[in-house]
Amino acid sequence: MSGHDPHDHDDHDDHSELGDMDVRVRALESILAAKGYVDPAALDVLIDTYQTRVGPRNGARVVARAWTDPDFRAWLLEDATAAITSLGFVGRQGEHMVAVENTAARHNIVVCTLCSCYPWPVLGLPPVWYKSAPYRARVVRDPRGVLAEFGLSLPATTEIRVWDSTAEVRYLVIPRRPPGSAALGAEALAELVTRDSMIGTGLARAPGAPT
Amino acid sequence: MNYRSHADLGGRELRERVVPEPEGDPFHARWEQRAHAITIAMGATGLWNIDMSRAARETLADYGTLDYYGKWLAGLERLLCEHGIVGADEIAAGRALRPGCVLPRVLAARDVASTLARGAPTARVPATSARFAIGARVRTRPDAAPHHTRLPGYARGKSGRIERVLGAHVFADTHAQGLGEQPQWLYTVVVSGEELWGAGAERERLEVSIDAWEPYLESG
Numbered sequence: 001m002s003g004h005d006p007h008d009h010d011d012h013d014d015h016s017e018l019g020d021m022d023v024r025v026r027a028l029e030s031i032l033a034a035k036g037y038v039d040p041a042a043l044d045v046l047i048d049t050y051q052t053r054v055g056p057r058n059g060a061r062v063v064a065r066a067w068t069d070p071d072f073r074a075w076l077l078e079d080a081t082a083a084i085t086s087l088g089f090v091g092r093q094g095e096h097m098v099a100v101e102n103t104a105a106r107h108n109i110v111v112c113t114l115c116s117c118y119p120w121p122v123l124g125l126p127p128v129w130y131k132s133a134p135y136r137a138r139v140v141r142d143p144r145g146v147l148a149e150f151g152l153s154l155p156a157t158t159e160i161r162v163w164d165s166t167a168e169v170r171y172l173v174i175p176r177r178p179p180g181s182a183a184l185g186a187e188a189l190a191e192l193v194t195r196d197s198m199i200g201t202g203l204a205r206a207p208g209a210p211t
Numbered sequence: 212m213n214y215r216s217h218a219d220l221g222g223r224e225l226r227e228r229v230v231p232e233p234e235g236d237p238f239h240a241r242w243e244q245r246a247h248a249i250t251i252a253m254g255a256t257g258l259w260n261i262d263m264s265r266a267a268r269e270t271l272a273d274y275g276t277l278d279y280y281g282k283w284l285a286g287l288e289r290l291l292c293e294h295g296i297v298g299a300d301e302i303a304a305g306r307a308l309r310p311g312c313v314l315p316r317v318l319a320a321r322d323v324a325s326t327l328a329r330g331a332p333t334a335r336v337p338a339t340s341a342r343f344a345i346g347a348r349v350r351t352r353p354d355a356a357p358h359h360t361r362l363p364g365y366a367r368g369k370s371g372r373i374e375r376v377l378g379a380h381v382f383a384d385t386h387a388q389g390l391g392e393q394p395q396w397l398y399t400v401v402v403s404g405e406e407l408w409g410a411g412a413e414r415e416r417l418e419v420s421i422d423a424w425e426p427y428l429e430s431g
Contacts, residue, residue, distance in 0.1 A: 096380075113363050141408055161420065
């Protein structure tokens with residue numbers, strides 16, 4: 001991976017903080033490799049894994065299956081770890097999963113106020129805003145204000161539950177299936193399931209809506 | 212003991228907006244990928260655990276000004292120095308000045324997939340029965356812990372109810388201090404918006420849950 005990824009141009013911006021960080025990381029990596037603490041080939045596998053193999057399309061498949069298979073939905077709500085494992089999404093930062101379902105009456109939002117805990121096997125690595133101070137500070141106190149910044153306004157009657165991931169349990173929101181999607185199969189449905197809808201800062205897209 | 216976490220942000224009155232971001236590459240620069248990868252690879256050596264990593268990051272004096280992977284990198288440098296396997300002089304020099312130590316394990320490329328798949332489950336066989344049942348009223352401890360803990364400040368001294376019993380899990384507080392796993396029952400505790408923030412229209416119809424180990428809780 002190293003040396004030919006699409007972000008390489010960012011790293012040659014002299015005098016920038018990015019340039020300084022790049023130098024610092026390269027130096028530390030070379031120290032660790034020289035001492036025999038890391039295998040450079042293992043680093044390349046790790047990078048490839050989190051850049052290309054693990055991401056929110058995994059979670060979207062879980063949600064689409066739950067929308068189309070009532071038995072799977074029941075299993076997911078009862079034992080999310082086992083149900084998600086059955087689709088092949090396992091491992092680090094997803095060892096103990098809980099799925100929470102949005103309804104007309106209740107909307108779920110996930111945060112980690114203490115760091116940035118996030119269900120990697122189903123959603124990949126978190127976006128910048130999820131790790132940011134304003135999201136972590138504000139979403140437990142004023143979730144409607146935060147949702148407005150995502151362009152989302154829920155009815156005043158909707159109850160909001162914010163799940164603060166303070167231990168090693170990781171949460172996946174099952175968004176509501178959008179109207180007009182009854183005829184779609186699991187693959188087309190998965191395309192409607194956005195990353196943000198599985199965190200709770202968005203809704204699933206309506207069929208035909210822009211991506 | 213003078214422990215101060217800079218990471219306990221829940222409920223802080225920040226004005227800054229949240230900036231949404233399209234799905235796509237989770238990394239925004241090449242150095243972020245490398246910082247992430249070396250942190251995971253060094254974690255796999257077994258010299259420290261995830262709770263020690265969190266403690267190393269959250270007590271960084273410049274936590275508030277570092278971006279996410281900047282915290283990871285600074286936390287890793289700190290752990291390496293504290294464990295005596297990389298010298299501060301080597302980090303300053305940007306190169307190895309001495310041969311390496313023998314580590315318990317070095318993550319090989321062929322083992323990455325299985326290591327990630329295995330993860331680090333924290334569920335343990337409980338030694339006691341759970342003190343609280345679903346629906347029980349509980350109150351969270353009011354005092355700040357003088358060490359790494361996972362009870363957020365905004366949720367201290369609050370009344371709530373047990374919603375889920377999550378089993379016995381490695382106790383982050385002792386695990387971070389090198390005092391062992393000491394598994395404790397873990398619960399999802401639900402607290403109302405009014406209890407947390409006081410009555411107010413914008414807080415109506417809000418509940419917040421935390422996952423709390425039994426030592427964080429009292430009846431009531």
